[in-house]
Amino acid sequence: MRVNGDSAILINGLRKVYESTENGVVALKRADLEVLCGEFFTLLGPSGCGKTTLLRLIAGFEYPTEGEIHLFGKNIANLPPFKRPVNTVFQNYALFPHLTVAENVAFGLQGLKKAKSEVAEIVTEMLEMVHLGHLADRHPDKLSGGQRQRIALARALAPRPEVLLLDEPLSALDLKLRQAMREELKRIQEQTGITFIFVTHDQEEALAMSDRIAVMSEGQIQQIGTPEEIYESPSNQFVANFIGETNLVNIEVVGVNNGTVECSVAEGLILKCTNNHNVVSGDKRTLSIRPENIRFVDPSTSGALPCKLIEKTYIGTDIQYQVALADGVELRLREQNTWRDGKDRCSHALGDELAIDVPVGATQILAD
Amino acid sequence: MSFFKKSTRYEVEQFGGFGIFTLLFFIFLYAPIIILIIFSFNENSSATIWTGFSLDWYRTALENDGLRSSAWNSVFIATVAGGISTIIGTFAALSTSRRAKWKGKKATFGSIMLPLLLPEIVTGVALLAFFSAIGLSIGRGNLIIAHVLFCIPFSYLPIRARLDGMDDSLEQAAMDLYSNEWRAFFKVTLPLLMPGIVSGAMLAFIVSMDNFIISLLVAEAGSTTLPIFIFGMVRMGVTPDVNAVSTLILIVSVAIFSLAHLIERKR
Numbered sequence: 165m166r167v168n169g170d171s172a173i174l175i176n177g178l179r180k181v182y183e184s185t186e187n188g189v190v191a192l193k194r195a196d197l198e199v200l201c202g203e204f205f206t207l208l209g210p211s212g213c214g215k216t217t218l219l220r221l222i223a224g225f226e227y228p229t230e231g232e233i234h235l236f237g238k239n240i241a242n243l244p245p246f247k248r249p250v251n252t253v254f255q256n257y258a259l260f261p262h263l264t265v266a267e268n269v270a271f272g273l274q275g276l277k278k279a280k281s282e283v284a285e286i287v288t289e290m291l292e293m294v295h296l297g298h299l300a301d302r303h304p305d306k307l308s309g310g311q312r313q314r315i316a317l318a319r320a321l322a323p324r325p326e327v328l329l330l331d332e333p334l335s336a337l338d339l340k341l342r343q344a345m346r347e348e349l350k351r352i353q354e355q356t357g358i359t360f361i362f363v364t365h366d367q368e369e370a371l372a373m374s375d376r377i378a379v380m381s382e383g384q385i386q387q388i389g390t391p392e393e394i395y396e397s398p399s400n401q402f403v404a405n406f407i408g409e410t411n412l413v414n415i416e417v418v419g420v421n422n423g424t425v426e427c428s429v430a431e432g433l434i435l436k437c438t439n440n441h442n443v444v445s446g447d448k449r450t451l452s453i454r455p456e457n458i459r460f461v462d463p464s465t466s467g468a469l470p471c472k473l474i475e476k477t478y479i480g481t482d483i484q485y486q487v488a489l490a491d492g493v494e495l496r497l498r499e500q501n502t503w504r505d506g507k508d509r510c511s512h513a514l515g516d517e518l519a520i521d522v523p524v525g526a527t528q529i530l531a532d
Numbered sequence: 533m534s535f536f537k538k539s540t541r542y543e544v545e546q547f548g549g550f551g552i553f554t555l556l557f558f559i560f561l562y563a564p565i566i567i568l569i570i571f572s573f574n575e576n577s578s579a580t581i582w583t584g585f586s587l588d589w590y591r592t593a594l595e596n597d598g599l600r601s602s603a604w605n606s607v608f609i610a611t612v613a614g615g616i617s618t619i620i621g622t623f624a625a626l627s628t629s630r631r632a633k634w635k636g637k638k639a640t641f642g643s644i645m646l647p648l649l650l651p652e653i654v655t656g657v658a659l660l661a662f663f664s665a666i667g668l669s670i671g672r673g674n675l676i677i678a679h680v681l682f683c684i685p686f687s688y689l690p691i692r693a694r695l696d697g698m699d700d701s702l703e704q705a706a707m708d709l710y711s712n713e714w715r716a717f718f719k720v721t722l723p724l725l726m727p728g729i730v731s732g733a734m735l736a737f738i739v740s741m742d743n744f745i746i747s748l749l750v751a752e753a754g755s756t757t758l759p760i761f762i763f764g765m766v767r768m769g770v771t772p773d774v775n776a777v778s779t780l781i782l783i784v785s786v787a788i789f790s791l792a793h794l795i796e797r798k799r
């Protein structure tokens with residue numbers, strides 16, 4: 165019996181070079197990664213960063229150029245796909261058009277040579293789980309996109325794989341349906357307890373659904389962590405920029421005391437932040453400051469930085485401002501557009517001389 | 533709406549005389565065939581003067597032993613050669629469309645298509661010389677070998693087209709769902725490929741039935757095909773029984789095409 169928290173997938177030094185072209189395409193430079201049993205694990209990254217490649221290596225549709233893939237301690241890197249207890253939900257669903265919905269869902273179970281009665285029982289159970297029992301005898305071309313998606317999910321889950329791989333399963337659905345399916349996927353994952361490895365390039369989707377996220381870029385894993393860790397403490401510029409919005413500011417460390425660092429942004433402009441990367445005086449680094457962490461304050465407050473409002477954008481739930489500080493440094497900040505004590509939140513006008521506060525804990529020194 | 537469509541879209545029907553031209557074209561294409569069919573029912577033995585309706589020429593044609601045996605020969609050869617070339621075409625299509633890049637893939641594709649480009653007379657003479665050089669003389673067998681050769685591209689092309697239009701993620705899905713290569717092939721690839729295979733087999737059958745030049749060169753005494761036999765009849769002058777035979781062949785061809793079309797529609 166597998167126990168939650170065991171290592172389900174352990175990947176060591178995985179590398180993939182596609183040899184089809186003259187020089188070969190390095191799709192995966194080197195991946196090291198551990199996915200725990202029962203986890204909802206997400207691979208997140210921009211188009212072409214190697215997410216699908218990594219997933220296909222785990223599924224067995226591609227073989228690695230180098231490296232190992234362990235599934236519960238067993239190296240599966242060179243097994244064909246039909247010998248791996250891992251199933252895939254394809255991006256285009258890949259439902260068999262010549263088979264009915266029920267036959268589609270039964271396909272994997274028949275491949276495992278299960279008894280007829282057991283197959284029928286599991287098929288019914290799976291179709292019930294995705295609320296599509298009434299469509300058992302239809303053909304896939306007579307289903308809607310959302311229904312196909314659920315059948316693809318039921319088909320991949322029916323053989324009870326040790327790990328389920330999902331390659332951007334929601335990307336073909338419209339916004340409303342996508343949000344409904346997110347919850348549905350989460351519910352099914354919790355209900356079955358199966359480990360999910362989910363691929364997406366949609367950061368909101370990743371943050372909302374995952375237990376842990378691996379952020380990828382250019383064939384490399386940039387950071388692995390919980391949604392909070394990824395968002396609150398991005399480890400490098402790529403992650404900080406890719407997840408959410410941020411201000412990236414080049415600084416020089418001018419003073420370190422008691423875990424707090426003083427960073428010089430420009431002549432006479434000092435920001436304070438926590439020393440999470442053990443920097444020393446004289447280091448040149450990049451700082452990430454989330455726009456929602458900066459506030460307008462009364463100019464007389466201690467530590468307030470004077471600035472001038474140069475741009476204001478109304479985006480419904482928020483109002484986004486661009487301010488210029490000393491020496492041409494610009495920062496973006498956001499305020500929630502809430503009604504508070506009758507005070508008009510949009511009262512600042514372009515060109516106003518204002519002041520902002522950047523709290524010590526709200527800035528992150530990035531590792532370069 | 534239709535106002536805008538008419539004035540902004542560039543339609544070929546807008547050219548003057550387009551309708552007349554189309555009509556003339558179809559007359560040019562089908563008039564000889566229609567005349568052939570009509571005169572196959574002529575009472576008289578003339579191929580140009582209509583005197584009255586009769587089915588005599590059909591009886592004459594069907595009672596002709598040489599015609600019957602050569603027709604049977606042709607059907608037999610077309611079935612066997614069409615079948616063999618379809619099997620070969622299927623495997624060829626699978627290995628050129630589904631297997632990863634391998635050395636000589638392009639050259640293989642080229643050599644499969646080559647019989648289409650070679651003049652038939654060249655293929656025929658080469659086969660004749662080859663058969664006599666190795667002393668192969670197995671009657672219909674020689675014809676079957678020759679027909680397989682030029683039928684392969686015709687059965688290969690529709691199968692290849694079908695495979696190329698088929699997403700290979702379906703086969704991957706089958707493998708993902710615990711099917712080895714064989715199960716994936718028989719449960720997924722083959723059923724989805726069937727319409728292509730049917731078209732390929734039909735094309736091969738008809739091309740084989742139709743072939744004249746290569747058959748004439750390769751055929752040995754006693755293994756005459758239908759086109760060769762009809763050619764022999766025509767040399768004595770066009771009689772209405774030739775018309776009758778041609779009409780029968782036409783009916784069979786149309787029937788085969790319609791049947792295949794219906795089968796494909798049903799899927």
Ligand SMILES: Nc1ncnc2c1ncn2[C@@H]1O[C@H](COP(=O)(O)OP(=O)(O)OP(=O)(O)O)[C@@H](O)[C@H]1O
Nearest residue numbers: 182184189191210211212213214215216217218365
């Ligand atoms: N079969 C292949 N042959 C050659 N190169 C390939 C092949 N498949 C992918 N690549 C290349 O490998 C790189 C990574 O591709 P991959 O499909 O893994 O990206 P991805 O992160 O899934 O992108 P997307 O979000 O667009 O799906 C790309 O540069 C791509 O062009």
Ligand SMILES: [Mg+2]
Nearest residue numbers: 215216217331
């Ligand atoms: Mg992809």
